[in-house]
Amino acid sequence: MRQLIIASLLAALPWAASAAPTWQTISSEPGKRIEIDRTSLKREGNTVQAQGRVVLDKELTDVKSGAPYRVIEAITRYDCSTRNANTIKRIYKRNENELVREEEINGSDLPVRTGTLDDKVLREVCRPPKDSQAEIAQKANEAAGQLKAANDALLKKELAKAEKPAAIKASDAEHGGIPSIKPNLKTQMESARAPAPTPVREAAPSKPATYLVHTAPTAAPKAKRPARQEGYMLELAQAEPALQHAHIHWDYEGVGGPENWAKLDAKNKVCGIGERQSPIDIKDGIKVDLEPIKFTYRPSTFRIVDNGHTIQVELGENSISLTGKTYELVQFHFHRPSEEKVNGQRFDMVVHLVHKSDEGQLAVVAVLLERGTENPFIQTLWNNMPLEKNSPVSPPTTLVDLNTLLPTARNYYTYMGSLTTPPCSEGVLWLVMKQPVQVSQDQINIFSRLYRNNARPIQPSSGRLIKEGR
Numbered sequence: 001m002r003q004l005i006i007a008s009l010l011a012a013l014p015w016a017a018s019a020a021p022t023w024q025t026i027s028s029e030p031g032k033r034i035e036i037d038r039t040s041l042k043r044e045g046n047t048v049q050a051q052g053r054v055v056l057d058k059e060l061t062d063v064k065s066g067a068p069y070r071v072i073e074a075i076t077r078y079d080c081s082t083r084n085a086n087t088i089k090r091i092y093k094r095n096e097n098e099l100v101r102e103e104e105i106n107g108s109d110l111p112v113r114t115g116t117l118d119d120k121v122l123r124e125v126c127r128p129p130k131d132s133q134a135e136i137a138q139k140a141n142e143a144a145g146q147l148k149a150a151n152d153a154l155l156k157k158e159l160a161k162a163e164k165p166a167a168i169k170a171s172d173a174e175h176g177g178i179p180s181i182k183p184n185l186k187t188q189m190e191s192a193r194a195p196a197p198t199p200v201r202e203a204a205p206s207k208p209a210t211y212l213v214h215t216a217p218t219a220a221p222k223a224k225r226p227a228r229q230e231g232y233m234l235e236l237a238q239a240e241p242a243l244q245h246a247h248i249h250w251d252y253e254g255v256g257g258p259e260n261w262a263k264l265d266a267k268n269k270v271c272g273i274g275e276r277q278s279p280i281d282i283k284d285g286i287k288v289d290l291e292p293i294k295f296t297y298r299p300s301t302f303r304i305v306d307n308g309h310t311i312q313v314e315l316g317e318n319s320i321s322l323t324g325k326t327y328e329l330v331q332f333h334f335h336r337p338s339e340e341k342v343n344g345q346r347f348d349m350v351v352h353l354v355h356k357s358d359e360g361q362l363a364v365v366a367v368l369l370e371r372g373t374e375n376p377f378i379q380t381l382w383n384n385m386p387l388e389k390n391s392p393v394s395p396p397t398t399l400v401d402l403n404t405l406l407p408t409a410r411n412y413y414t415y416m417g418s419l420t421t422p423p424c425s426e427g428v429l430w431l432v433m434k435q436p437v438q439v440s441q442d443q444i445n446i447f448s449r450l451y452r453n454n455a456r457p458i459q460p461s462s463g464r465l466i467k468e469g470r
Ligand SMILES: [Zn+2]
Pocket: 202, 203, 333, 334, 335, 352, 420
């Protein structure tokens, strides 16, 4: 009897028995499942280090080694109070036992985006264990009620403001460029009232709410636990309608058109008076040897949204490096025709890949698109095009690899410019790839159905230095 008790205790405590990981599935979707190894958890204050993994149904090819893999393990430190994650190591495996590659990562703390692997693991490891289901449900109801009241108040205020002239919703920069889902409701509401000073998004900066919409099936209102620091459970999906209703659109034609952007709001002033604005006609550059851009792009799941100004896509964990600096990919989006000209010539379309360094510097890689053969990368995106504006689509198992969008020649033009959408902030490093890539007429037509013209007119280059890679 005694032996039996000991045996069952041991069985219940697998971590006591050996150091081998005990994988527990925390999320299962078509094509993949997400698991964590509970024996790996190391807690220290608000921080939890955990080992998680994605197990795919189908093998992918590792871009670095060319070997197939199906399991991606990651050792990550999660900060439960700030919802930041810092991945320390990534391990690619062909199966349980066959190692493909290990990657030590010298990353910094990054905000965890909703719906990602990190999001799921973070929710799991940061969840306080004691709350009963009933308690959680009650808190969810309370939080939803508070949120609705706050939104109603905001909506009223914004609508009142919108009736006055020159009012535009000020909300460009709450998130510092990287979509933050640290849902501090108070900050959200406050920044929606007062113009934020430093806009950082290159396009469609005026819709932060789109980042807050939780598209995963888990989007039901989550409980905020005011007594603790775990505000991360609060989703702001419900804040969006209020912000949208209050928003007066800038546009590419009509009253909201580019010639009026500066007048729409004081914070767009630089759209009118700036002297380093984008786009420009790229010509008369000095021909020099430019440092190659190091693209650290990898197959990633994505989130695609029609934000009312363009089609915009967000991917996790992609970056570029240049002059010793790393810029994380924030989002990319499309313009038709290309905003930039090269030697007086416009292209059919352009993709702007917006990256941001830790210090907040923006670097935009522009890939020009010209009519030709069908582009598989773009086709995958178009296949998943959202049916409605501001309703993001996050295909759970479809991966895109930005490496396949880049032209084969990596030469580029570079100059300092601005965001090409209000508030037109300057200090943006532009990297315009010289070689265009092809996209089919059908693919252009599909985009045209949504946005026939979403290109800002050419701005004076005012003697700016343009470099052209030889
Ligand atoms: Zn753009």
